[in-house]
Amino acid sequence: MPTLKRLEELAGVGRDFIGLQFRLTPDELMHSIDQLWVLGYCFGVLDAVRQKAQLGDAVEGLSLVAVGFFLLMSGETKGADMMRQALNRQEDPGFAHGSLRGEGDMFAWLADTTQSPRGLSEHFSRSPSAH
Structure with a gap:
């Protein structure tokens, strides 16, 4: 099992990847993590980091x-709530x-760090009904 410090380092990569995209979106969208698609996107980024670090699905990966x-x-508190929602909504098509x-x-960026991630900005540029 990796140490908490190592988990924080790995998770920090995902957080920075997501945070950059949030910083490039309009201010009113900063609270959009409550949307299932956005929550799923964040989960997917972190799960890609887990896979790249070759951590198992169970305790290590979920940690x-x-x-x-x-x-x-x-x-x-808010992180635990987001994690709980993510685990409970795995089957939701939007998530x-x-x-x-x-x-x-995340995998595309890990393969070529010159590529800018666009998933969140493309999601937000669609019509409001797509959220």
Whole structure:
């Protein structure tokens, strides 16, 4: 099992990847993590980091994703709530689509860091009914 410090380092990569995209979106969208697609996207990014670090799905993998949500939400309470929602909504089509896009964006960026992630900005540029 990786140390908490190592989990924080790995999760920090995902948090920074997501945070950059949030910083490039309009201010009113900063609270959009409550949308299932966006929550799924964040989960997918963190899960891609887990896979790249070759952590298992169970305790190690879920710990990394949980630490990522804690870092992303700047607190354990909101992070734990996001993690709980993510685990409970795995079968939701909106969540699943966002998760696949987040995972794909992260893997593409890990393969070529000159590529800018665009999943969140493309999601937000669609019509409001798409959210």
